[in-house]
Amino acid sequence: MIIIMGTPGAGKSTVLSEASKDRKQWSIVNYGDLMIEIATAKGYATNRDELRRLEVAKQREVQAAVAERLAGMKGKVVLDTHCSINTPQGYYPGLPYSLLGKLKVDALVLVTAPLEHILGRRKKDTTRVRDAQQNEELAEHMRLNEAMLAAYSVLSGAPVMIVENADGKLDVAVDRLEALLDSFEA
Amino acid sequence: MIIIMGTPGAGKSTVLSEASKDRKQWSIVNYGDLMIEIATAKGYATNRDELRRLEVAKQREVQAAVAERLAGMKGKVVLDTHCSINTPQGYYPGLPYSLLGKLKVDALVLVTAPLEHILGRRKKDTTRVRDAQQNEELAEHMRLNEAMLAAYSVLSGAPVMIVENADGKLDVAVDRLEALLDSFEA
Amino acid sequence: MIIIMGTPGAGKSTVLSEASKDRKQWSIVNYGDLMIEIATAKGYATNRDELRRLEVAKQREVQAAVAERLAGMKGKVVLDTHCSINTPQGYYPGLPYSLLGKLKVDALVLVTAPLEHILGRRKKDTTRVRDAQQNEELAEHMRLNEAMLAAYSVLSGAPVMIVENADGKLDVAVDRLEALLDSFEA
Numbered sequence: 305m306i307i308i309m310g311t312p313g314a315g316k317s318t319v320l321s322e323a324s325k326d327r328k329q330w331s332i333v334n335y336g337d338l339m340i341e342i343a344t345a346k347g348y349a350t351n352r353d354e355l356r357r358l359e360v361a362k363q364r365e366v367q368a369a370v371a372e373r374l375a376g377m378k379g380k381v382v383l384d385t386h387c388s389i390n391t392p393q394g395y396y397p398g399l400p401y402s403l404l405g406k407l408k409v410d411a412l413v414l415v416t417a418p419l420e421h422i423l424g425r426r427k428k429d430t431t432r433v434r435d436a437q438q439n440e441e442l443a444e445h446m447r448l449n450e451a452m453l454a455a456y457s458v459l460s461g462a463p464v465m466i467v468e469n470a471d472g473k474l475d476v477a478v479d480r481l482e483a484l485l486d487s488f489e490a
Numbered sequence: 491m492i493i494i495m496g497t498p499g500a501g502k503s504t505v506l507s508e509a510s511k512d513r514k515q516w517s518i519v520n521y522g523d524l525m526i527e528i529a530t531a532k533g534y535a536t537n538r539d540e541l542r543r544l545e546v547a548k549q550r551e552v553q554a555a556v557a558e559r560l561a562g563m564k565g566k567v568v569l570d571t572h573c574s575i576n577t578p579q580g581y582y583p584g585l586p587y588s589l590l591g592k593l594k595v596d597a598l599v600l601v602t603a604p605l606e607h608i609l610g611r612r613k614k615d616t617t618r619v620r621d622a623q624q625n626e627e628l629a630e631h632m633r634l635n636e637a638m639l640a641a642y643s644v645l646s647g648a649p650v651m652i653v654e655n656a657d658g659k660l661d662v663a664v665d666r667l668e669a670l671l672d673s674f675e676a
Numbered sequence: 677m678i679i680i681m682g683t684p685g686a687g688k689s690t691v692l693s694e695a696s697k698d699r700k701q702w703s704i705v706n707y708g709d710l711m712i713e714i715a716t717a718k719g720y721a722t723n724r725d726e727l728r729r730l731e732v733a734k735q736r737e738v739q740a741a742v743a744e745r746l747a748g749m750k751g752k753v754v755l756d757t758h759c760s761i762n763t764p765q766g767y768y769p770g771l772p773y774s775l776l777g778k779l780k781v782d783a784l785v786l787v788t789a790p791l792e793h794i795l796g797r798r799k800k801d802t803t804r805v806r807d808a809q810q811n812e813e814l815a816e817h818m819r820l821n822e823a824m825l826a827a828y829s830v831l832s833g834a835p836v837m838i839v840e841n842a843d844g845k846l847d848v849a850v851d852r853l854e855a856l857l858d859s860f861e862a
Contacts, residue, residue: 546782550833553833574829578855578859579835579837580785580856581829581835582833583830583833583835586829586830587832587833590830634825634826634838637822637825638826642830
């Protein structure tokens with residue numbers, strides 16, 4: 305299993321869909337979709353917004369059920385998830401050890417981009433004042449993402465790759481991810 | 491249990507006492523005080539300075555006893571501790587996994603401040619030469635604090651919030667911590 | 677056991693050999709040498725280059741055998757290893773939890789140096805264009821090293837010390853490491 309993560313606005317989905325095109329042997333599993341599927345079944349939440357506002361205990365219960373499902377998956381899987389999730393209570397780790405410890409991870413990928421590129425993609429029409437605060441918040445989120453990524457690597461033993469998806473360089477990002485997928489297809 | 495940590499000089503105690511004022515349902519537990527209470531009972535140390543100089547094995551023994559005490563606590567608790575402790579042997583993690591793994595943590599908070607603000611609060615009368623080295627040391631300490639914070643989050647599954655207590659913005663810091671406490675009082 | 681790590685080019689070996697000179701009570705164990713010794717015995721690899729290209733599963737098998745050997749060592753040991761290893765699949769953690777969890781670690785040391793000093797030591801004859809990319813890659817590697825170091829500290833409970841080996845300041849770096857070794861000789 306390869307786990308791919310990204311800061312919102314880094315373009316993870318685009319990079320992943322380009323790199324996984326015509327790779328029928330890989331199943332792409334979206335963690336958020338699985339969470340909603342299971343949260344819906346439990347009657348806790350029916351969309352991402354409700355899920356983000358869910359209390360800690362229920363988040364953990366749903367995560368545990370998702371972990372079990374993921375641990376049972378066979379074949380080549382790319383798990384598409386967040387490195388951390390920004391909520392009113394702070395940044396939740398996308399791969400808490402209670403989940404990560406149940407998975408057999410072969411590689412961890414963080415799709416990122418220069419901070420100004422992400423800000424540019426998120427909003428075109430913000431005032432300079434809002435930009436300054438958004439800038440600091442995004443920088444903080446990116447630093448924590450990288451630090452969590454390192455912890456995921458130490459706990460799982462899997463290597464980490466940071467794939468930069470800069471404006472106008474999608475091909476470079478896709479090439480790096482393709483090379484990684486290739487290396488697990490031998 | 492909410493765990494609140496801070497770099498020395500970030501003003502954690504002030505932010506915490508302001509935010510917890512008139513919140514009788516929360517017990518504030520200071521980790522250092524508990525350490526000294528237990529270290530004193532064991533005859534190892536009677537103040538913070540002796541405690542900082544204590545050898546690794548004895549630090550761990552005291553930490554284990556503190557962990558047991560904390561794990562047994564009931565009700566809403568704010569644990570007030572260090573993210574890491576700067577000693578002659580290096581930075582000790584304030585929440586080593588041997589301790590953290592025994593606790594049920596709901597949120598992790600790091601109180602911080604811009605580097606220059608912390609330096610300004612620590613000393614008014616240092617020479618420029620000392621400032622340069624202090625600056626680098628503090629920057630290193632702050633980077634390691636953030637990286638350890640991320641590891642705490644991954645291991646516990648608890649969200650992390652970085653509360654900035656900049657000069658003249660105590661009210662902003664207090665508001666953020668109050669909102670977090672509120673979110674666990676429902 | 678003290679574990680000493682370093683970014684390639686930081687001069688870890690020089691600092692370590694200077695600091696451990698005339699300290700007969702310490703055994704210096706090189707993790708890479710142990711890996712090759714065991715990988716050779718298993719017929720997987722006979723040098724560092726082959727070892728770096730080894731597939732994940734076999735890397736883990738060799739690491740497990742090395743971990744067992746290290747866990748059984750008696751007396752004062754300095755383990756000389758990498759904080760993380762840069763491979764085509766990403767950065768592998770030098771001390772994955774599967775290894776770290778088996779060791780009794782007293783201190784973690786990262787030997788580092790200012791980025792430009794390391795670049796200067798690595799190559800004298802690169803073009804400016806290559807420098808820019810090398811610069812970014814090295815900065816990324818150094819950030820991840822520090823974040824992994826923090827995770828090692830949290831998992832093991834051992835303190836971390838970052839020893840800077842700047843150009844012309846080898847004596848400062850050696851002094852810091854010597855003081856650390858001294859503190860465990862009492």
